Amino acid sequence: MIGYLxxxxxxxVLVLWLVSLLVFVGTEILPGDVAQLALGQFATPESVATxxxxxxxxxxxxxxxxxxxxxxxxxxxxxxxxxxxxxxxxLSQRIGNTVLLAGTTTLIATPLxxxxxxxxxxxxxxxxxxxxxxxxxxxxxxPEFLIATLAVLLFAVxxxxxxxxxxxxxxxxxxxxxxxxxxxxxxxxxxVTAQIARMTRxxxxxxxxxxxxxxxxxxxxxxxxxxxxxxxxxxxxxxxxVVALNVAYLVSGVVVVxxxxxxxGLARLMVDAVQAxxxxxxxxxxxxxxxxxxxLILLADTxxxxxxxxxxxxxxxxxx
Amino acid sequence: xxxxxxxxxxxxxxxxxxxxxSILNDISLSVAKGEVLALIGESGSGKTSLALSALGRIRPxxxxxxxxVRLAGLDMIRATEQELRHRRGKSISYIAQSAAxxxxxxxxxxxxxxxxxxxxxxxxxxxxxxxxxxLYASLGLPDPGQIGARFPHEVSGGxxxxxxxxxxxxxxxxxxxxxxxxxALDVTTQIEVLRALKTGxxxxxxxxxxxxxxxxxVAQVADRIAVLKRGDLIECASTxxxxxxxxxxxxxxxxxxxxxxxxTARDLVAKKPPAAAEGAIEAxxxxxxxxxxxxxxxxxxxxxxxxxxxxxxxxxxxIGESGSGKSTLARxxxxxHAPAAGTIxxxxxxxxxxxxxxxxxxxxxxxxxxxxADTALNAKHSVGRILGRVxxxxxxxxxxxxxxxxxxVNLPAEYARRKPSQLSGGEKQRVxxxxxxxxxxxxLICDEITSALDTVVAxxxxxxxxxxxxxLDLAIxxxxxxxxxxxxxxxxxVVLKQGVVVENGAAPDVxxxxxxxxxxxxxGSVPELRIGWLEDTAPGAPAL
Numbered sequence: 066m067i068g069y070l071x072x073x074x075x076x077x078v079l080v081l082w083l084v085s086l087l088v089f090v091g092t093e094i095l096p097g098d099v100a101q102l103a104l105g106q107f108a109t110p111e112s113v114a115t116x117x118x119x120x121x122x123x124x125x126x127x128x129x130x131x132x133x134x135x136x137x138x139x140x141x142x143x144x145x146x147x148x149x150x151x152x153x154x155x156l157s158q159r160i161g162n163t164v165l166l167a168g169t170t171t172l173i174a175t176p177l178x179x180x181x182x183x184x185x186x187x188x189x190x191x192x193x194x195x196x197x198x199x200x201x202x203x204x205x206x207x208p209e210f211l212i213a214t215l216a217v218l219l220f221a222v223x224x225x226x227x228x229x230x231x232x233x234x235x236x237x238x239x240x241x242x243x244x245x246x247x248x249x250x251x252x253x254x255x256x257v258t259a260q261i262a263r264m265t266r267x268x269x270x271x272x273x274x275x276x277x278x279x280x281x282x283x284x285x286x287x288x289x290x291x292x293x294x295x296x297x298x299x300x301x302x303x304x305x306x307v308v309a310l311n312v313a314y315l316v317s318g319v320v321v322v323x324x325x326x327x328x329x330g331l332a333r334l335m336v337d338a339v340q341a342x343x344x345x346x347x348x349x350x351x352x353x354x355x356x357x358x359x360x361l362i363l364l365a366d367t368x369x370x371x372x373x374x375x376x377x378x379x380x381x382x383x384x385x
Numbered sequence: 386x387x388x389x390x391x392x393x394x395x396x397x398x399x400x401x402x403x404x405x406x407s408i409l410n411d412i413s414l415s416v417a418k419g420e421v422l423a424l425i426g427e428s429g430s431g432k433t434s435l436a437l438s439a440l441g442r443i444r445p446x447x448x449x450x451x452x453x454v455r456l457a458g459l460d461m462i463r464a465t466e467q468e469l470r471h472r473r474g475k476s477i478s479y480i481a482q483s484a485a486x487x488x489x490x491x492x493x494x495x496x497x498x499x500x501x502x503x504x505x506x507x508x509x510x511x512x513x514x515x516x517x518x519x520l521y522a523s524l525g526l527p528d529p530g531q532i533g534a535r536f537p538h539e540v541s542g543g544x545x546x547x548x549x550x551x552x553x554x555x556x557x558x559x560x561x562x563x564x565x566x567x568x569a570l571d572v573t574t575q576i577e578v579l580r581a582l583k584t585g586x587x588x589x590x591x592x593x594x595x596x597x598x599x600x601x602x603v604a605q606v607a608d609r610i611a612v613l614k615r616g617d618l619i620e621c622a623s624t625x626x627x628x629x630x631x632x633x634x635x636x637x638x639x640x641x642x643x644x645x646x647x648x649t650a651r652d653l654v655a656k657k658p659p660a661a662a663e664g665a666i667e668a669x670x671x672x673x674x675x676x677x678x679x680x681x682x683x684x685x686x687x688x689x690x691x692x693x694x695x696x697x698x699x700x701x702x703x704i705g706e707s708g709s710g711k712s713t714l715a716r717x718x719x720x721x722h723a724p725a726a727g728t729i730x731x732x733x734x735x736x737x738x739x740x741x742x743x744x745x746x747x748x749x750x751x752x753x754x755x756x757x758a759d760t761a762l763n764a765k766h767s768v769g770r771i772l773g774r775v776x777x778x779x780x781x782x783x784x785x786x787x788x789x790x791x792x793x794v795n796l797p798a799e800y801a802r803r804k805p806s807q808l809s810g811g812e813k814q815r816v817x818x819x820x821x822x823x824x825x826x827x828x829l830i831c832d833e834i835t836s837a838l839d840t841v842v843a844x845x846x847x848x849x850x851x852x853x854x855x856x857l858d859l860a861i862x863x864x865x866x867x868x869x870x871x872x873x874x875x876x877x878x879v880v881l882k883q884g885v886v887v888e889n890g891a892a893p894d895v896x897x898x899x900x901x902x903x904x905x906x907x908x909g910s911v912p913e914l915r916i917g918w919l920e921d922t923a924p925g926a927p928a929l
Contacts, residue, residue: 280487283440284501284552285474298491374491374536 070367077359084355085137089130091351092344102342103146120146137352143345145338152349155334160353162233163331167315169250174257175308181258182265186292189270198266204259213252213325220248231326249326253319257311264307265300272296302369309365317354390415390455391559391592392439392477397452399434399443407450409435409616416560421586421593423603423624425639426613427839428810435613436562436596438462440477441469457559474501478553480582482565484545488537495533498552507556520551523588524581542707543574547581554585560592567602571706571866572910579605579912579919598839600643601912604628605919612636624916642840643914645869653893657699657876664694665860666718666751666828671727673710673717681726687713689884690727695860695877697827700850702863702875702892704907710884711864715830718862719753731828749779752826756833758813761820762805768816769801775823790819793856794849811842815849822853829853830862835870847874868911872896880904 100116101108117123121132136143142152185197204212221229231245272278273296281291320332335350337343370376393415400407409431416422424432434447438454441461454461456477459468473479478501481487488497495514502513514533521529524547537545546566553561566582567575583606586593597603603610604624611621612635619633631637645652671691676684688710695701703711716722718729720740729736731750737743755761762771772787783789788798794815805813814834821829831850835843851874854861865871871878871892878895880888880903887901899905912918 276481276483276486277489279442280479280481281489281500283437283442283473283479284504285470285472286500286504287470290504295489295492299489372491375538 069370073363073366077363080359081352081356084359085134085352086130088348088351088355089126089133092348093126095339095342095344099146099342099344133348142349145343145346147338147341147343152345155346156331156349156353159329159331159334162329163316165233166246166249166253166319166328166330167312169246170253170257170315171308171312173250174254174311175261177254178258178261179265179304181262182269183292183297185262185266186269186273186296187289189273194266198263201259201263201266204255205263208321209252209256209319210321210325212255213249213322216248216252217325229326231328233329249322249328252322253315257315261304261307261311265304268300268303268307269296272299298372301372305365305368306362309361313354313358313361316357389418391418391420391457392416392594393455394435394438395452395455397435397438397454398450399431399438399447400450402446402448405450407616408447410618411452412618413452414611414618414621416592416594418559419590419592421595421606421608423595423597423607423610424613425597425600425603425610427598427841429615430613431616432596432613433564436564436594437479439560439562439594440473440479471505474558475505475507475556476558477560477562478556478558480549480553480561480563480566483569484549485537485542485569487549488545490537493534493536494540494548498533498548498555501552501556505556513555516555517551520554520585521547524551524585525577526551541574543570543578546570546574546578550578550582550585554589554591557589558591560594561586562594562596564596565598566595568597568599572868572912573706573906575602576910576912576919576922582606583919599912600639601646601914601918604914604916605912612639628914628916638841640914642844645873646911647908647913648869648872648896650893650897652872653896656892659877659891660696660699665697665732666862667694667730668692668714668718669728669730671714671717671724671729673713673722673724673727678725683725687884688717688724691881691884691886692727693879693886693889695828695862697860698854698858699876700854700861700863700874701877701879702865702871703879703881704865704868704871705881706866706907708883709881711866711881712832714881715753715832715862715864718828719751719830720748721753745779749824750826751828751830752821752824753830753832754817754821754834757837758805758810758817761817762813764805766804767801768803768805768808771805771816771820772801772823775820779824781823781825786823790823793822793853794819809842810838811845814838814842814846818846818849818853822857826859828860828862830864832864833866835865836867843870844873850874868896868908880907 100113100122104112104116121129145152145155185194188194217229220226227247228245231249233242233245269292278291278295281295317332320336323330323333331350335347338346394412397409397412398407399409412435424435426432441464443449449462456472495517498517499513502508517533518529526532526544526547567578570578595607607624609623610627612619614635619635631640669692671688672681674683674685674687691714705711713722717724720743723738731747736747769787772790776786787801791798791800796815835846847870853859863874875892878892879886882903888895888904899908
């Protein structure tokens with residue numbers, strides 16, 4: 066198992082290196098000259114050239130890539146072109162906000178979604194299942210900006226229960242932070258819960274159609290136990306992956322929700338940086354997103370393997 | 386009607402919910418206390434649906450239209466979910482055909498075997514474990530105190546089947562329903578499991594409903610036999626009565642199909658002697674397996690230096706248990722699996738290890754027919770298109786070739802327009818054969834092509850293969866685990882055990898005068914259609 070984990074970790078490093086190549090090449094291809102953009106339309110060619118030299122843009126791409134890569138390895142993500150502050154500082158603040166939003170959402174949505182999925186599987190084909198499945202399907206098909214906008218209209222504009230803008234001021238009390246987070250978290254919980262619950266139900270229903278589930282029924286095992294013990298233990302692997310992908314989405318793909326609530330998260334930082342051609346920030350964000358995907362999927366696979374005695378035995382057998 | 390029956394089917398009619406076609410017609414049967422009743426019939430006879438209805442289980446897509454099933458007086462069809470649950474696993478239990486699929490792969494065996502006790506609160510957990518371990522011992526499982534701590538994949542198929550029997554007998558039910566409990570096993574394992582099952586039932590005085598397609602197996606355990614055909618109860622009488630004095634033609638047909646074993650010298654007179662000419666296809670010193678190859682040896686060795694040759698106009702059969710490497714050998718010859726060492730020669734010319742290294746003509750000359758026609762034929766294409774693709778691939782433009790191919794496998798030419806779903810199992814297998822013949826091969830590899838078919842249909846496919854061998858002068862490599870099929874078809878028999886050839890010779894020699902102990906064990910384990918065969922055959926060393 067340890068050997069296997071090390072192998073997977075090495076593989077993850079390899080993947081991240083490939084991601085860094087893609088990110089660098091990708092930002093190279095993006096149109097627009099950074100120096101020109103930074104100095105504005107009326108800059109003289111001389112000043113542009115000076116800035117290019119200053120930023121190191123006159124160096125060959127390969128050299129700049131290596132420079133950037135070694136910088137990252139030493140924790141130096143470079144300097145933002147627009148704000149002139151270290152990228153690492155900008156990131157650390159935003160990462161904290163994103164972890165807060167994604168973490169809270171995950172902690173609420175995952176158990177909730179799996180419970181709903183299991184509950185619906187209990188009475189497959191019954192009225193509860195049908196009603197629940199239609200609701201879930203409807204919610205997961207509803208665009209998140211619609212849910213977010215409606216939530217703002219209802220709870221912030223009409224009822225004044227929660228602030229419309231989720232601005233996290235440093236040093237705010239936890240009550241204020243909770244109030245500020247409520248609407249974005251609620252929006253994302255709805256979206257993510259619908260997704261995970263739908264997948265849970267599909268995975269469990271599929272398992273319930275298999276002979277081992279029929280055998281359990283013919284042994285006199287009550288249905289709730291077939292669902293919550295026999296089927297759930299088989300579903301750990303696929304469920305872990307569904308949850309991992311949803312968490313990755315919460316980290317990197319929630320730019321719309323962050324924008325609606327003016328929430329200072331990572332996704333918005335990246336979109337803003339792309340608009341400003343602030344390449345060091347874009348590259349850093351892309352690397353963070355890549356790393357989040359790689360780590361989450363590694364975690365999900367490891368969890369799935371822990372619950373699969375077959376893999377454990379065969380690895381013992383082949384000495385891995 | 387017997388007195389005081391444990392189980393009673395009373396004029397039961399089960400039909401499909403869509404279309405309303407009935408799959409069981411007016412079945413009345415009963416099982417007395419301690420009695421073993423066998424249900425025998427081919428696939429589609431409705432025997433599994435009947436067996437499951439005893440547990441009050443009607444599979445989705447089916448419904449009870451009429452009649453009832455009473456278990457110790459309770460109407461299992463109209464019982465509530467609660468009432469059913471209290472009986473399932475306690476007064477009636479189920480032993481399924483495939484233990485591998487019926488166990489939860491992620492729970493330890495002890496927990497699953499004792500689960501009926503846990504859910505019924507029938508006995509304390511420790512007592513249940515003790516009872517399970519006692520059952521393991523009486524069923525002949527090794528290390529009964531420890532083996533239950535394993536996961537299902539950590540024991541063999543035959544052992545897993547015995548765990549399921551232990552699970553079925555745990556709470557001393559009044560009735561066990563056994564659905565083809567030994568059909569998925571190798572013959573040598575089948576005999577052991579059959580013996581264990583019979584002991585288990587007899588020791589506990591349990592009544593049993595024993596479902597099978599194999600009359601020879603049923604004859605070893607049943608007190609009475611009920612014959613089912615397409616949902617109708619054809620006849621039901623004591624085992625002796627059925628075997629010695631069958632009333633119905635269909636029963637006689639089933640008995641005839643079973644009497645192909647054991648073979649006698651007279652059955653084997655038509656065998657062709659080994660060919661003097663060199664083999665059309667020749668395998669020499671084949672080593673193959675899985676995992677990285679070091680020193681011409683793969684990490685997991687399946688074939689350990691296998692040599693054989695097949696001459697044109699001859700059928701060479703490979704027999705052996707699952708895991709012996711039969712299918713791997715076929716795949717190596719066909720170029721689907723690269724060997725770690727050894728060579729394959731086709732009419733004296735050495736072939737590349739991989740199919741990708743062989744010329745199109747070399748590929749054309751070796752064709753393979755797979756076990757399952759259902760997965761080998763594209764369900765969306767018509768038969769004509771399936772065959773046409775092969776003809777196009779090899780640039781065969783002869784007019785009327787598709788009709789000719791269908792004629793070769795005894796199918797009418799208009800079948801070209803049909804889709805596989807419109808064909809029966811036997812017809813699909815014929816199309817599967819025609820697909821291979823479309824390439825005009827010299828060598829035909831048949832991998833278990835009759836094992837998914839009913840005995841009567843399988844017999845007609847065997848006759849067809851025999852006919853094709855003579856008509857097209859084919860060299861046929863025939864892989865099978867069914868000795869009766871091999872005896873009917875093979876001119877030469879190769880016995881494979883764990884990747885090694887233990888015996889290779891003319892069919893009459895190997896089948897009547899086997900030299901290797903393993904061959905004797907294999908042949909002696911095939912059930913014979915007579916009462917008492919199981920008792921006459923000593924464990925581990927069958928009498929000959």
